[in-house]
Amino acid sequence: MTRTTGGSPKARIVGAELRRAREEHDVGVRELARRLGMDHSKLSRCESGKTAASPEFVASVLAALGVPEAERERVIELARGADRTNWLSPGLPSADHELTTLIEFEKTASEITEVSPFVISGLLQTSNYARAVMTSGTESPGDLETRVTLRVGRRDVLTRKKGPRFTFLVMETALRTKIGGPVVMADQLRQVVTMSEWPSVTVRVIPADLNIWHPALHGSYILFEFPKADPIVHLEQYASAVFLHEREQTDAYRSATDTLRGLAMSPDDSVKLIAEVAEEMENMT
Structure with missing residues (x-):
């Protein structure tokens, strides 16, 4: 049974x-x-x-x-297969079932750390930025708007009284990649600055001029830590998602996260840089 x-x-x-x-x-x-x-x-x-x-x-x-x-x-x-330690979830990363899975882990986590080389975290995305990220050209407008609404609604977990603490470690590259165009990107960066002022949110930038290979260059991941359960690591791939649970694997991502914290700019310097890049985007229009 x-x-x-x-x-x-x-x-x-x-x-x-x-x-x-x-x-x-x-x-x-x-x-x-x-x-x-x-x-x-x-x-x-x-x-x-x-x-x-x-x-x-x-x-x-x-x-x-x-x-x-x-x-x-x-x-x-x-x-089927729920007793397996790790979980490969088929389907594109924007699929509803993966978003609802992430929402469940976000609701129950005490701490969330996201590392991203190229894209702003889904927890911090504006509607226009999310729409630009999620548009593939194959979905109906109604389906796209449903997914955008679901993704943008995820940020509400960060305002809950007993919600998770969220740390976003983002490579400088992601700030300068004009997804959706300069106007959309500038608005997105301004939102990151605003949300970084929330008590539950910390944003730190990994500089682009580091002359070393570091864990963020291997790709994005999310580390979920829970008060009464073992951690889970989420890896988003092009046509699937992986959820890791084995201790050896999650410990490796915890170690990688510690390394990236040591390389990242301070929260204050990070927010200053993000605001500067937002201004650069605004001057392009």
């Missing part, structure tokens, strides 16, 4: 789906456990992702809640 995972990425997302379905149907944990003929603590462990729910178990839970068949099948399919 279930298997202990220690909170693997996919098990946590399946658990979140089960919890969301239960809450949407206004059923308590104990009542649902009674319907299933099981101890409520087992159900709680599945909802937290500490125990991976099998597809069969997911099917029984959702059936007991009266979830429609199409939605049941979606979550059942998601549950």
